[in-house]
Amino acid sequence: MTATTRLWCEYALLPDGLAEHATIDIVDGRIDAIEVGTPRHPDGHRRSGLTIPGAANAHSHAFHRALRHRSQLGRGSFWTWREQMYAIAAALDPDTYHRLARAVFAEMVLAGYTTVGEFHYVHHTPGGRPYADPNAMADALTEAAADTGIRLTLLDTVYLHGGLGGDGYLPLSDRQRRFGDRSIDAWAERVSALPVDERRRVGAAIHSIRAVDPDAIAVVAGWAARRGAPLHAHVSEQPAENEQCLVTHGCTPVELLARHGAFDAAFTAVHATHLTERDITLLGEAGATVGLCPTTERDLGDGVGPARRLADAGVVLAIGSDSHAVIEPLEEARAIELDERLVRGERGCFTAADLFAATTAGHAALGWDDVGAIAVGQRADLVTMALDSPRTAGCSADSLVEAVVFAATSADVTHVMIDGRDIVEFGQHDRIDVAAELAAAIAEVVE
Amino acid sequence: MTATTRLWCEYALLPDGLAEHATIDIVDGRIDAIEVGTPRHPDGHRRSGLTIPGAANAHSHAFHRALRHRSQLGRGSFWTWREQMYAIAAALDPDTYHRLARAVFAEMVLAGYTTVGEFHYVHHTPGGRPYADPNAMADALTEAAADTGIRLTLLDTVYLHGGLGGDGYLPLSDRQRRFGDRSIDAWAERVSALPVDERRRVGAAIHSIRAVDPDAIAVVAGWAARRGAPLHAHVSEQPAENEQCLVTHGCTPVELLARHGAFDAAFTAVHATHLTERDITLLGEAGATVGLCPTTERDLGDGVGPARRLADAGVVLAIGSDSHAVIEPLEEARAIELDERLVRGERGCFTAADLFAATTAGHAALGWDDVGAIAVGQRADLVTMALDSPRTAGCSADSLVEAVVFAATSADVTHVMIDGRDIVEFGQHDRIDVAAELAAAIAEVVE
Numbered sequence: 001m002t003a004t005t006r007l008w009c010e011y012a013l014l015p016d017g018l019a020e021h022a023t024i025d026i027v028d029g030r031i032d033a034i035e036v037g038t039p040r041h042p043d044g045h046r047r048s049g050l051t052i053p054g055a056a057n058a059h060s061h062a063f064h065r066a067l068r069h070r071s072q073l074g075r076g077s078f079w080t081w082r083e084q085m086y087a088i089a090a091a092l093d094p095d096t097y098h099r100l101a102r103a104v105f106a107e108m109v110l111a112g113y114t115t116v117g118e119f120h121y122v123h124h125t126p127g128g129r130p131y132a133d134p135n136a137m138a139d140a141l142t143e144a145a146a147d148t149g150i151r152l153t154l155l156d157t158v159y160l161h162g163g164l165g166g167d168g169y170l171p172l173s174d175r176q177r178r179f180g181d182r183s184i185d186a187w188a189e190r191v192s193a194l195p196v197d198e199r200r201r202v203g204a205a206i207h208s209i210r211a212v213d214p215d216a217i218a219v220v221a222g223w224a225a226r227r228g229a230p231l232h233a234h235v236s237e238q239p240a241e242n243e244q245c246l247v248t249h250g251c252t253p254v255e256l257l258a259r260h261g262a263f264d265a266a267f268t269a270v271h272a273t274h275l276t277e278r279d280i281t282l283l284g285e286a287g288a289t290v291g292l293c294p295t296t297e298r299d300l301g302d303g304v305g306p307a308r309r310l311a312d313a314g315v316v317l318a319i320g321s322d323s324h325a326v327i328e329p330l331e332e333a334r335a336i337e338l339d340e341r342l343v344r345g346e347r348g349c350f351t352a353a354d355l356f357a358a359t360t361a362g363h364a365a366l367g368w369d370d371v372g373a374i375a376v377g378q379r380a381d382l383v384t385m386a387l388d389s390p391r392t393a394g395c396s397a398d399s400l401v402e403a404v405v406f407a408a409t410s411a412d413v414t415h416v417m418i419d420g421r422d423i424v425e426f427g428q429h430d431r432i433d434v435a436a437e438l439a440a441a442i443a444e445v446v447e
Numbered sequence: 448m449t450a451t452t453r454l455w456c457e458y459a460l461l462p463d464g465l466a467e468h469a470t471i472d473i474v475d476g477r478i479d480a481i482e483v484g485t486p487r488h489p490d491g492h493r494r495s496g497l498t499i500p501g502a503a504n505a506h507s508h509a510f511h512r513a514l515r516h517r518s519q520l521g522r523g524s525f526w527t528w529r530e531q532m533y534a535i536a537a538a539l540d541p542d543t544y545h546r547l548a549r550a551v552f553a554e555m556v557l558a559g560y561t562t563v564g565e566f567h568y569v570h571h572t573p574g575g576r577p578y579a580d581p582n583a584m585a586d587a588l589t590e591a592a593a594d595t596g597i598r599l600t601l602l603d604t605v606y607l608h609g610g611l612g613g614d615g616y617l618p619l620s621d622r623q624r625r626f627g628d629r630s631i632d633a634w635a636e637r638v639s640a641l642p643v644d645e646r647r648r649v650g651a652a653i654h655s656i657r658a659v660d661p662d663a664i665a666v667v668a669g670w671a672a673r674r675g676a677p678l679h680a681h682v683s684e685q686p687a688e689n690e691q692c693l694v695t696h697g698c699t700p701v702e703l704l705a706r707h708g709a710f711d712a713a714f715t716a717v718h719a720t721h722l723t724e725r726d727i728t729l730l731g732e733a734g735a736t737v738g739l740c741p742t743t744e745r746d747l748g749d750g751v752g753p754a755r756r757l758a759d760a761g762v763v764l765a766i767g768s769d770s771h772a773v774i775e776p777l778e779e780a781r782a783i784e785l786d787e788r789l790v791r792g793e794r795g796c797f798t799a800a801d802l803f804a805a806t807t808a809g810h811a812a813l814g815w816d817d818v819g820a821i822a823v824g825q826r827a828d829l830v831t832m833a834l835d836s837p838r839t840a841g842c843s844a845d846s847l848v849e850a851v852v853f854a855a856t857s858a859d860v861t862h863v864m865i866d867g868r869d870i871v872e873f874g875q876h877d878r879i880d881v882a883a884e885l886a887a888a889i890a891e892v893v894e
Contacts, residue, residue, distance in 0.1 A: 069842035069850035075795030107837045301788035341748035348522030393882035394889035395516035403516035411858030435840035442841035
């Protein structure tokens with residue numbers, strides 16, 4: 001038996017632009033037909049406002065959400081922040097991580113994210129010994145995503161070394177031990193056992209060139225390429241990483257990754273803040289994606305990445321909320337443009353359409369080619385934004401896409417549908433009390 | 448007869464820090480007593496969440512709100528944006544401006560602003576002739592503020608010239624003509640006729656050194672100093688202004704203003720983005736305030752101002768929403784820190800308490816010395832933020848001030864009291880349908 005739903009949208013953002021009065025028929029979770037300019041259908045569920053494709057969160061570490069408040073105390077840098085982050089990681093077990101990730105993924109859904117790429121490296125017990133089920137933590141994340149309705153790509157992360165020092169790779173510290181598999185082969189064996197289904201895919205991640213040596217880069221890149229799985233890596237978030245890479249390997253992180261086969265897979269460089277012109281060219285030639293995380297990059301003082309130059313070189317731009325300093329897809333999107341304006345002193349470096357495209361590009365970068373557009377045949381991931389809030393009111397049809405991308409927030413999300421299923425209605429998750437679960441789950445893991 | 452109200456706040460931000468279970472007694476619009484750590488009073492109105500002092504919007508051009516959507520179309524710079532802004536200014540009359548400002552001021556109240564400094568320069572008819580009542584536009588703004596409950600300082604702005612060219616000051620353009628009084632004496636005569644009361648004060652503003660010559664600077668500075676009225680000026684928002692000033696006057700805008708007496712008044716430099724070290728020292732020695740407008744400065748590609756160096760020099764930092772690209776006091780506050788992090792690569796340049804202080808510093812800079820703190824004797828301007836939204840949930844008492852300043856938005860404002868009067872309850876303005884009035888008022892003035 002087929003499940004059919006008809007939506008009637010006041011405005012909808014289609015691949016070729018804004019449409020008024022769009023009727024969208026959804027059959028078995030996919031868009032079956034779109035008709036524009038129709039008077040209201042009596043059997044269509046009305047969606048007032050602007051309906052846009054669901055956003056993809058290309059880069060998440062779910063447990064960082066517990067740092068949102070406490071990490072703002074005191075002074076420091078990326079590196080002192082990292083110590084606070086390790087303390088939270090140390091407190092997780094499969095049960096607490098399930099509850100925390102469930103609340104965080106539900107916050108993402110409320111904000112309009114319909115797919116998340118979870119860059120997952122808290123694999124083992126705090127001492128580094130595998131759990132009885134070596135994928136217990138991955139399963140906790142998978143269950144959390146299923147609970148909330150969000151689509152998951154588990155980016156299972158290789159993390160073998162504690163950093164790069166003057167003499168090469170350092171051993172894992174006590175705090176890092178649970179991130180590491182015994183070897184790259186042990187990583188591959190564990191990850192190959194993870195099942196894939198219609199709602200959860202598995203990709204590979206290289207934590208960074210600080211944590212993964214060239215031989216291991218080659219193994220994980222080969223693993224991803226053979227399976228057609230996405231491959232992600234943190235790249236050049238901080239200048240210190242570039243300096244360490246230059247000392248040890250005589251090249252940049254992008255060059256090192258390229259040299260050892262990362263571009264054989266569908267590759268996403270996360271952050272990519274401090275790049276050379278040659279790095280930008282290499283990423284463009286590879287058809288790579290860059291996962292920008294502007295609210296995190298502001299929060300951690302990483303700097304402003306070369307977004308416009310990357311796009312000009314042919315790189316696809318996607319967004320991620322990463323540390324979850326905030327979970328606001330449109331704030332990530334507009335920050336790409338606004339931070340570029342601060343650097344260039346020019347407006348309109350990206351159009352609103354470009355910025356919307358960055359909110360959906362992550363679906364493909366996470367291995368979902370049939371998500372991210374309101375078009376026939378695509379999975380029905382639809383987010384409706386109110387145009388009558390104090391933030392969005394006053395926009396006219398010729399610039400309402402601009403109004404939403406530059407001024408709307410998660411508070412303006414009224415409805416979220418994922419795979420044809422209504423998950424959020426009138427700003428409420430259909431089964432989860434998000435704030436209450438966030439409070440309870442975070443209290444379990446903070447000291 | 449006295450009017451007495453008792454609030455019982457779950458948390459309140461007092462001058463010496465966070466207090467739990469604060470009972471606040473309000474008599475005739477002022478805080479009469481504060482008791483901390485009391486169990487719930489049966490006769491106290493409960494305020495769940497964090498109650499903070501009302502924010503001051505130190506720099507507003509109300510009509511710019513109509514640009515929020517359309518100004519994001521196309522490319523350009525500050526200077527092309529200014530042409531769009533002039534087109535809106537040309538469409539205003541006392542009636543349309545009353546309706547537009549009323550909606551915009553109400554949006555400010557919903558977001559937690561309780562005082563606004565309106566930097567007002569659309570004085571006359573489009574051709575430049577005064578209205579029958581020469582202060583008709585000022586009165587429209589005053590009435591708008593009174594309608595919404597927000598406290599107003601009308602910063603009546605001197606705007607005599609069309610810019611600075613190679614040969615000195617240029618005449619007003621057609622679009623600028625309505626901004627200009629016949630002479631600086633005509634400005635003084637008109638402004639001196641504006642009445643002052645307990646809810647509306649009058650200050651002076653120098654549009655910029657592009658629009659006001661040195662002799663006129665001296666007159667307006669003397670006017671403000673004699674009356675104890677605040678004096679504001681746009682200063683060094685764009686490098687081009689500095690270059691023009693150097694060519695014509697051989698000094699920076701701050702130096703020019705200092706030389707002609709601006710510091711004799713209580714002075715606020717708005718933006719102050721492109722300063723020399725000497726400018727910073729001068730502003731610090733004068734005990735001046737700088738009105739930072741970070742969301743506008745991002746939007747217009749102005750650049751990142753030297754906020755930390757200004758504070759170190761003794762300058763008071765305040766915030767303004769200026770062009771109203773967004774109206775989010777906490778976004779302004781956190782942007783001060785986040786943009787400084789991008790420049791410095793360091794976190795914690797300002798504490799959360801510093802950033803909160805910037806949200807309230809504008810009250811004094813607008814001439815209201817008894818507003819901006821939850822303390823006995825102060826006017827009762829109290830804003831309550833929800834701690835149980837998806838954005839704020841999960842914070843604990845030791846860092847909830849940080850959670851709110853770094854992650855809360857206008858959507859988390861539940862209650863706003865101004866001068867002891869409840870204006871916003873559960874997120875709704877007590878008399879104005881803000882979104883509907885914004886939509887209607889903006890439609891009247893856009894083409």
